[in-house]
Amino acid sequence: MSAPTGARRGRRPGTPDTRAAILGSARDLFAAHGFGGTTIRAVATAAGVDASLVHHYFGTKDDLFLAALDIPVDPREVIAPALAGGPDGAGERFLRVFLSVWDDPDLRPGLLAVVRGAMDPSAHRLLSEGFLPVVIEPIGVALGIDDPGHRMPLVASQVIGLILLRYAFEVEPLASMSAERVVATYAPTIQRYLTGPLP
């Protein structure tokens, strides 16, 4: 007898509706309070489910955050191969992996949608308080570079500009340049931000 009323309720495990409700609440709360100001418990309460169910569906808060951003790949998995080998040559390896994802025509529309969403002022806290500590800074930590909290935002500042000109604005000659040439053009910049002398 539970089906007719249960179909509109929140505290049920294991349905696509529940998962979507958690994601919706997570997006709202991350946008309103930033990554640091949002707890799994608050997301669970907003979605009308138990916190354990949030963990069951999405894992850690980091995982939930990335799911809420709707990125078509898990950037942590994609980047992992570039982290092997340590800081020497990491700029080139990082760019090569990065371009292989962005140059994939199946992934690009979803990635561009994420970037466009991030440009909305309401999403700025998500980027500054979420994406940087969850995705960008751990790259620097995993590489073992000095002062990743200072250096990785420099890397991000070049990479986001490259994304915008090559993929969003499609500015020539960047838009049509071969991946290898883009890598060779930007690798010295990224490498300097990672390991070079800075003021």
Add this chain to the structure above:
Amino acid sequence: MSAPTGARRGRRPGTPDTRAAILGSARDLFAAHGFGGTTIRAVATAAGVDASLVHHYFGTKDDLFLAALDIPVDPREVIAPALAGGPDGAGERFLRVFLSVWDDPDLRPGLLAVVRGAMDPSAHRLLSEGFLPVVIEPIGVALGIDDPGHRMPLVASQVIGLILLRYAFEVEPLASMSAERVVATYAPTIQRYLTGPLP
């Protein structure tokens, strides 16, 4: 006897309404057809005025384009001092001028509004077909660097990323960093894009 009806007409010189009508038509046409696909004549026709009036109010098509973008400064005038002295050290001079404008609290809100507008997909042609050839590439030409059409988009890719992280997303430590430290951090990158060896 012309005032009562003339107040709503288009073919009148010298009123704020006329100026606004020209600007509105210019924005619509630049957005729809890009910079290259828009003529002064088409803007005049759309605004219901004579082409000479468009020139009278706004000067050249480049001037009209910059007015339509609603930038609170004329970037060509701002950049001019950085162009004196030629390519050596131009990266540092360019960044110093650039930051002096963006760090001005009176100018920043208007500049940020332009950047946010440029992020809308409907405005991408304005950037790629307008802002680069009208503002960015002439900087390289004035500096006398090799292949400005190739090098200036690289400069733009770093500058736009810096703008986003420092001023729009307010990512630390970039947001609070002194202008001199930002200049020293990014000058080698900009200088290499301007005059360094590239693949």
